[in-house]
Structures are given as structure tokens and as C-alpha cells.
Amino acid sequence: MLKLLVLAVAAAGTLSAVAGRSPSAMAELEKATAAFDEPNCSAVLESVARLKAMPDFKQDDFVHRVTLEFSALCLEQSGKEADKAAAYADAMLASAMAGSGDGVWGVRLDREVRTKDWPAAVTSFERVAVERPLMLNRLPLAWLNYIDLQLRRANQTALRRRYLALFADSSYWPDEPGGSTEGFRFRYALLLADAGEQEKANAIARLLTNSSLLISLSLDPRFRPVFGDDLDLRAVTERYLTQLRTQVGRFPNAIRPVIDVAEHQRLLGRPHEALATLRTLEPAIKGDTPLSDRDDNVIWWWDQMSRAHYAAGDVPAAIAALRTASAIREGNAVNVSQTINLANLQLTTGDPAGAMATLKPLDGAGDGTASPYGVMQVVGVRGCASHRLGQQALADADLAYAASHRSDAPSTLTMLQLCRGDLDGAAASMIARLENKDQRHGALEELSTFDAPPNTLPRDPVDLALATLRTRPDVKAAAQKAGGTRNFNIQMSGF
Numbered sequence: 001m002l003k004l005l006v007l008a009v010a011a012a013g014t015l016s017a018v019a020g021r022s023p024s025a026m027a028e029l030e031k032a033t034a035a036f037d038e039p040n041c042s043a044v045l046e047s048v049a050r051l052k053a054m055p056d057f058k059q060d061d062f063v064h065r066v067t068l069e070f071s072a073l074c075l076e077q078s079g080k081e082a083d084k085a086a087a088y089a090d091a092m093l094a095s096a097m098a099g100s101g102d103g104v105w106g107v108r109l110d111r112e113v114r115t116k117d118w119p120a121a122v123t124s125f126e127r128v129a130v131e132r133p134l135m136l137n138r139l140p141l142a143w144l145n146y147i148d149l150q151l152r153r154a155n156q157t158a159l160r161r162r163y164l165a166l167f168a169d170s171s172y173w174p175d176e177p178g179g180s181t182e183g184f185r186f187r188y189a190l191l192l193a194d195a196g197e198q199e200k201a202n203a204i205a206r207l208l209t210n211s212s213l214l215i216s217l218s219l220d221p222r223f224r225p226v227f228g229d230d231l232d233l234r235a236v237t238e239r240y241l242t243q244l245r246t247q248v249g250r251f252p253n254a255i256r257p258v259i260d261v262a263e264h265q266r267l268l269g270r271p272h273e274a275l276a277t278l279r280t281l282e283p284a285i286k287g288d289t290p291l292s293d294r295d296d297n298v299i300w301w302w303d304q305m306s307r308a309h310y311a312a313g314d315v316p317a318a319i320a321a322l323r324t325a326s327a328i329r330e331g332n333a334v335n336v337s338q339t340i341n342l343a344n345l346q347l348t349t350g351d352p353a354g355a356m357a358t359l360k361p362l363d364g365a366g367d368g369t370a371s372p373y374g375v376m377q378v379v380g381v382r383g384c385a386s387h388r389l390g391q392q393a394l395a396d397a398d399l400a401y402a403a404s405h406r407s408d409a410p411s412t413l414t415m416l417q418l419c420r421g422d423l424d425g426a427a428a429s430m431i432a433r434l435e436n437k438d439q440r441h442g443a444l445e446e447l448s449t450f451d452a453p454p455n456t457l458p459r460d461p462v463d464l465a466l467a468t469l470r471t472r473p474d475v476k477a478a479a480q481k482a483g484g485t486r487n488f489n490i491q492m493s494g495f
Contacts, residue, residue: 022054036074048070048074061097061098069103073087091108108124109125116150118159129169136172144184161195167181185204190220201223219444219484219485233490237268245261254292255301256293258301266304271454278304285298302322306318306345306495310457311491313456326342347384347385349457376409380412384416387419399417399420414433415462431475
């Protein structure tokens with residue numbers, strides 16, 4: 001936005017002789033631009049106050065707009081609510097004028113989202129999509145996904161539909177490493193199906209190429225006719241991998257595109273290719289090479305290294321990679337996700353005592369250290385590990401917690417029952433999930449089958465118990481009633 005303002009003021013200097021545009025106004029604009037460049041918003045706002053008192057502010061559209069833009073951008077940086085409200089008022093005026101920059105639209109959108117003025121926010125997004133689509137592409141995906149979540153939680157279905165339509169459109173493509181429209185399209189298709197507009201939903205579904213989203217959607221009985229009974233997920237994943245490779249060249253200093261390529265090579269059963277892909281970044285990861293998304297994705301590079309090593313049959317290397325990931329702290333706190341992943345890998349590879357030791361820093365995870373879902377992951381791994389170690393009181397307490405909090409992570413209760421050899425209990429919890437419209441997709445995916453792993457490692461007893469559970473007549477009948485399972489011709493995404 002600063003560059004746009006500088007260019008605007010520089011161009012205006014050549015027009016200072018235009019009738020009614022005073023040299024004093026142009027001098028003040030140049031002073032404001034210099035202060036904005038420092039940056040020195042206090043000085044900018046002093047110039048803004050003088051400009052608003054000049055006749056040019058009311059009589060000259062250019063002076064009026066640029067003054068409002070400076071005001072909005074600097075007032076927005078204040079911690080005072082009154083200043084932020086004033087910034088929004090100026091941004092609304094400036095954004096209604098021809099030639100306004102993206103910055104004031106950012107102020108406008110930010111305010112409407114922070115105050116949860118959803119009708120205004122969605123209308124503003126629609127304006128941006130039509131009038132400045134390149135700005136829409138540059139907005140952070142995490143923020144856009146947050147807004148969608150807030151719309152869903154607020155039950156703003158009609159507004160959410162308008163919002164998702166913008167990002168499901170082929171004119172939108174996020175300009176960030178690993179960015180994709182797929183998540184928006186997936187949610188938009190579900191929303192259309194919920195509204196009974198199945199043909200429109202099917203048209204969106206046919207655009208999807210992300211294997212994880214296709215797995216979920218293909219298990220929804222409403223979309224079964226779109227994908228048929230012989231979905232060739234391997235072919236789709238190969239095509240998607242080709243798309244992902246273009247991201248590596250597009251963002252050469254980013255980690256996420258490399259992770260995405262490696263992940264899909266692993267899903268295709270080629271873990272050694274995945275390791276080779278990840279190792280292209282190893283010197284930069286281990287050194288001090290500036291990477292644009294290091295803070296967000298370095299732990300996930302190590303996580304993906306672990307998954308690739310495990311798929312290749314090298315458990316010690318997989319454990320070592322997750323130890324490195326879990327040692328990278330999140331702020332001043334323990335790295336919850338990677339600590340859980342490490343403990344889970346230790347458990348599934350036959351080291352329950354190691355898993356218990358790894359989880360020790362998360363004993364108080366229920367105090368807010370972890371999300372409710374994260375707490376359930378701790379409970380699941382610890383409950384199974386303590387059962388295998390004969391620490392039955394702790395195992396029973398974790399089972400009771402999983403049963404009373406099952407909505408936080410429905411699969412955890414089933415997994416603990418399988419770990420304990422309680423096939424009847426596991427069948428009951430699985431059937432209950434299959435009968436719950438919000439949980440059946442996850443249950444159907446667990447009951448579906450995938451290609452055999454490309455290694456000869458011993459299978460976890462829970463996986464063997466799950467294979468038995470799939471054969472039970474009551475579970476098979478419930479799964480068929482819920483829409484039916486599938487055989488997917490790629491690897492499972494997890495360890």
C-alpha cells in the first residue's frame with residue numbers, strides 16, 4: 001500500500017498547477033508520505049489533521065482520498081478502540097472512491113471480521129472479488145479459513161454460502177506456498193448438498209483433486225454417484241502431484257510445497273522418492289538459510305521426514321526425526337502436536353514405556369496447554385500404553401475420560417477399546433459413530449481399506465484388531481447403511 005501512495009503523490013506533484021490544488025496541500029501530502037515511509041504514524045496523523053483542515057480536502061478528490069488512506073492506515077495501528085473505529089470510518093469513505101489502494105480495504109475487512117459484522121464483511125469480500133481479485137488472492141489462507149469457521153459457528157448459512165462461492169470460483173487462487181482452492185470447494189460442495197442442490201454440488205466435487213478431500217467426499221452417500229464404485233485415487237493423486245511440483249518452482253524459498261510433494265509421493269507408495277524430495281531442503285532446514293515459511297513449517301518438514309522413514313521401514317530414523325520436531329518449542333511451551341506424534345509412533349512400534357515418558361510433559365494438557373482434541377490424543381496414546389504396561393488404574397481413567405468426552409475426538413474411544421481387546425465395546429462405539437451424521441465420515445474412512453504399506457514392519461495390534469472389527473456382521477451392516485466403505489488404491493496418510 002505504501003508504494004501505491006508514494007506513486008500517487010509523486011504523480012500528483014506534476015498536477016499541482018491544476019485549478020484548486022494548492023502547493024501547500026501537495027507539500028503536506030509529500031511530508032505525510034515521507035513520514036509513512038519511516039514509518040512514523042504520529043507525524044503522518046499530524047499531517048492528516050492539517051490536510052483535513054484545508055479547502056483541498058473537501059474540493060479535490062485526490063487530496064481527499066489520499067488523506068483518508070493515510071488516516072485509516074495509521075489510526076488502525078493504534079491500540080485504542082476509538083482510533084480503530086475512526087480508521088474504519090475513513091477506510092469506508094476512501095474505499096468508495098476511485099483509485100483507492102488495497103490497504104484501506106484491508107482495514108475495512110479487518111474491522112468487519114473483528115466485530116463479527118458478517119453481513120458487511122461478506123459484502124466487502126464480494127466487492128473485493130469483483131473489483132480487485134489480485135488482492136483476494138493475496139489474503140492469508142489461515143485468516144480466510146478462520147472466517148469460514150466463524151460463519152459456520154454463528155450459523156450464518158446463507159452468508160457462508162456467498163462467502164465460499166467466492167473462493168470456490170476458478171478466478172480465485174491463493175498466492176502463498178501450498179495454497180489451493182480445494183478446501184473451499186470441498187466445504188462449498190457440502191453446503192450445496194445440504195441445501196438439496198446436488199447437481200451444483202456434484203459440479204464442484206468434480207473439480208477436486210486432493211486425495212484426502214476426495215476420500216471424505218467419496219464416502220458421503222450423496223456423492224457416491226459422482227465417483228462411482230471404482231474411484232481411481234492413484235491416478236488422481238498422480239495428477240495432483242504434478243500440480244504440486246509447480247508450486248516448488250513457484251516458491252523456491254518455501255518449505256510447504258516440498259512437504260506437499262513428498263507427502264503425495266509417500267501416499268503413492270514411493271517413500272524413498274519422498275525422502276529424496278525432502279532432502280533437497282535439508283541443508284537449508286539445518287542451516288540458517290532464510291525460508292519464507294520456516295516458523296510455520298519447519299516442524300512439519302521433520303514430521304514428514306519421519307513418516308517417509310517409517311514408510312520405508314526405518315523406525316529408528318522415523319523416531320529420531322520426530323524427536324527433533326518435538327524439541328522445537330511452540331513459543332515458550334512444549335510442542336504439543338509433535339510430542340503426541342512421537343509418543344504415538346513409539347507406542348505403535350512396540351515401546352509403550354517410551355511413549356509414556358514422552359507424554360510426561362503433557363500430563364497437565366487439560367489445563368489449556370492443548371485443545372480438547374489434543375487432550376484426547378494424549379488420553380488415547382497414554383491409555384493404550386498404560387494398558388500394555390499393566391498400569392490398569394491409569395488405563396481405566398483414560399478410557400473413562402475418552403467415553404465422557406467422545407465428541408472431542410470420536411475415534412479415540414474406539415481405538416482404546418481395540419487396544420484393550422474389547423471388540424464388543426469397539427463395535428458399539430463404531431456403530432454409534434456410523435449412526436451420527438457428523439461422525440460417520442471418519443468412521444467409514446477407518447473401516448475402509450488402503451494399499452498395503454511398502455515395508456515389512458510388524459503391524460500394530462490395534463490395526464490388527466481393526467481388521468477383525470471390519471469383518472463383524474453388525475459393523476458391516478451399520479457401515480453399509482451409512483453409505484458403505486471403499487477400497488482406496490493409495491497409502492493411508494498416517495503412520
